[in-house]
Amino acid sequence: MGAEVLRVRGLSVAFGGRAVVRGVDFALGAGESLGIVGESGSGKSTTALALLRMLPGGGEITGGSVELAGQDLAALPEPALRAVRGRRIAMIFQDPMSSLNPVLTVGRQLDEALRAHGGRRPRAERAARAVELLDLVGIPGAAERLGDFPHQFSGGQRQRIMIALALAHDAEVLVADEPTTALDPTVQRQILRLLARINRERGTALVVISHDLGVIAETCSRLLVMRDGEVLEQGPVQLLLTDPQHPYTQALLAAVPRLEAPSRAAANSTPGREPLLVVRGLAKHYGPRRRRTTALDSVDLELHPGETLGLVGESGSGKSTLARALVGVHAPSAGEVLLRGEPLGRAGARPDVQLVFQDPYSSLNPRLTVGQIVAEPLIAHRLGDRAQRRARVAQLLEQVGLEASAAERSPREFSGGQRQRIGIARALAPEPSVLVCDEPVSALDVSVQAQVIELLARLQRELGLAVLFIAHDLAVVRQVSHRIAVLHQGRIVESGPADRVVTAPEHPYTASLLAAVPTLPTTTGSLL
Template sequence: MTELSSTSRKTPILEVKNLTVEISTRGKTLRALDGVDFSIAESEILGMVGESGAGKSMTGQALIGLLPTGARITSGELWLEGRRIDNLPESERERLRGKSIGAIFQDPLTSLDPLMKVGDQLVETIRAHRPEMTRAQAKARAIELLRETGIPSPEVRAEQYPHQFSGGMRQRVVIALALSADPKLIIADEPTTALDVSIQAQIISLLKRLAHEHGASIMLITHDMGVIVETADRVAVLYSGEIVEIGNVADVISRPQHPYTKGLMGSIPDINAPGLWLEQIEGSMPDLADRPKGCPFHPRCRAAMEKCRECRPPLAPMGTSDAACWLASPTGNAVPDSLVRFHPKRRDLGKEAEKREEDLKTAKPILGLKDLSCTFDVSAPFLTRLISRLPKQEVKAVSGVSFGVRRGETLALVGESGCGKSTLARLLAGLYKPTAGSIDFEGFVKKSSGSPDFERDIAGRLNMIFQDPYASLNPRMRIADIIAEPLETLHPDWTKEAVEKRVRESAELVRLPESALAKFPHQFSGGQRQRISIARALAARPEFLICDEPTSALDVSVQAQVLNLMKELQLEFGITYLFISHNLAVVHHMSDRVGVMYLGKLVELASRDDLFRNPKHPYSRMLLDAIPHLKETGKARTPVQGEVPSPLNPPSGCAFHPRCPRATEICRTTPPQFKGIDIVPGSAAPGSETARYCACHHPL
């Protein structure tokens, strides 16, 4: 096989040969991994990508020796530094964990003991693998590791608990734990998925540096192709428990040999190549209990032949990479575009898209916010404050935000976690009450002083799609009842037949078959559940939809399906979207205008093209610099310096000044006004659709 025989690569640290893992459950045997072959050389970073259920994490768990209950290796071999490890007794496998194989998991909170100081956790891990070290030596090593991983003031931070660290800092601590015994191989399972794009860039830069300095090899598991492009040396694409393509990152990205790889790349929004629709792979990953015969991808492949349905293709050399596809070219030419199914529109919506662009130029605002603020009391209980003489504490989650949204447009809000995006969404949805300012929805006004009829007046006209399709649906209700519930509340006079008709229409809009209406949420994939959430939100035919991270919990292929659906519905019904996301590539694909929030305030508001081409606020520039470079392999992002300050103790002056390279004395003392940039006075109201606004003393 090409990937093992290449003479240009160093001696493999890890070799995986024909690995097969089966899971016994409810009297059935499911094959989670089927004949997986790959190797990782010294100091190499191998990326593993694929949809949920492809087998990425199962591969990592097999290497670490921590397979879930009921799972076992049924065939194949695992070799680490020339030693076979899959047949070792559990006691020896346990000694390998940490010492020879380190692990970095997705959620740092579950990887750290909340009751132990960070320094003590590091010391405990170091001494477990190096018992010859004294506690003082282990503590010195722990502080050195914290410093290496970018933790400021490591001597002080070592005495703190995990809850006193931000998400990015906790992940740095987990990386320090993984490095504590100087392992030769690190399994990094979605190490950046739960992090903002800015912190993600810092962690990726850190992983690359540590792999180089420590000589460690890394298996990087992720669903984010952008992370792979800028981090990994090679990439393995998994599908239904098999590697369908493997090779150098540049070759796989520029000349994919497998239709699935091609489809994954086309599903990713690209800010350098905007378009109305994303390519999307129809269908979903096959159930392990019902794997198709032949090529596992053939039910979703537009160009599948009879041979694909009958015979499983081997992983074979195809030019500069290996691919398991009967259609791949032995000369290494890229798989033709025609092999990827494009967005299956019910009709051509090009004319509707052109009309929408014209209509937006004269569209009236449907929503207006004026000096909107929301403050939360986070003080200790009254008696505790009284006895301990603690001051009252408040957090300004949203502070003086003003903007307007035109009918039919998509306004996106971006910013790091804790900037106030979701709080603002919940204010608009009526889940929180404003402490100052007002919300105007086409003449219906909600003020902080109280507007008891506001929710009643706009009922059904404004709705919300939540981030997690698993948590936002009642698991005990059938899909038909979930979609019907808001209709029965808003229209108690409707007949049963009228409600059922609207339910069927809503399901059809999001392409749910009628048979799905009798099922329960647990019987659907994540993407299908989000479609159900959208169908429920659309049932009352709202004019305005608040979309709070609607695709962040979805695979990139499923994300493309949902984004295409949202665009199609907007063109058909003229829906207005407030679109909240931390994924700037998705924002670029979906939005007309973009608002950038930082520590509860709006710091920039501009058209999509203006913001992405020429941002005016340094924070906007730093966020854009942190976007992965999909087409430029090996090119590093520019990490955002520092982290968002605590809203309990915000900086004086401009809140961004501690992280801003352009900060001067006025930035440290005087809050900047949110004002127009290059706008003729009087030509536009603050936050209007024609204005560009920025809150900065020294705009770019």
């Protein structure tokens, strides 16, 4: 370990008098990287926010210290803290689209960060530094992109911009909270390599918060495991991930989907012989003909009753566009979708194909009760009277592993995994024959992810559902799928049995996706 730059002693945090973090201790040296893992509610993100005194309303540090090169940030007056935060210790947030200002250009946002701690540095010097930062994080044509807005960048590029903002003043410590959660394998690997390079070449101390143990294994040299606000064990990554001592760490590792593990789909259900859903020549274009963007290009797919078809590909490959075309949100530009041999109607016309959304937090209306949310499709499709809908909602909640009394409560009263169960119940309400799952577990930690995957498998066995499972995690996709289709630039470039596609890919693009999957130290070493 290099010279110590961060020392956390007995850090405790409470919200409204309720302790959520208790007695956290760790030290971090220059050029060192520490991963913090744990389930939702373990206190890992609260710990990260407490390091910079950025706790949301009602949160307060109730004990301990956060010493940056000997200076206790927990005890600093707010004006003094503002001089340190962003300059010497900086944060990379999980969702760049909600963290970046959508109405300001990237150049303007970088300029604001530089002016915050840059004194009276001339504008030309700040502009040159902004270009330098975008170059550093790998944004092509950096000088030309300063005038672009966040929505004009891809998901991976927006995350790189977040990193550039954090690096504006060569911070001694970077805190990255779930920096790659929603990114596909190749973009995820690029971000991890970037963080590793900054950590190694610039000597920046790095704290990475993640529920993905593969990400931690490939990014960090040390690991800290949290549960219920407390540290259960910490030590070298290689040691803790190959020989964990605490039963909770062992359980986390056991829940991690392994790319080398064969598909379990055949044990869950046996697909029917005749296809239920057929997609022929499906295309989707945006914009006028001269400047047309093609999201889908002559896509052909078949989905059988009781079958799970995994769909993988990079951001921008067309996965979510295909999902929305199947449920009628987007009208295709060409081609057709047939259900039981008949053309599938537009949105609202048929309840046979339903969608489970990626984010269980933003996909549930916070102003409605859970019962009202689950009943929405029943009302939209005019299914049953009020009493019948109430009974159906109770049945659905119990079917997905919740109590019927949950119908009277608000979504905010539930965990991420429970909210995703509510989303699944809503999708099942009109008794669909096809369930389209668009990244249904990417925002969940590994143990909750395993519970939701098992729930989907049970529902498929019981109801004979056909499932299109869209995800960027190839280990999860192999685990749940009978077949896998690979989408690249709007085209299906490969499809076949799940185990064959993963173990013997035929297309170079599939091979590149597989090569980018983060793995645990039993199969590969750290990027560091």
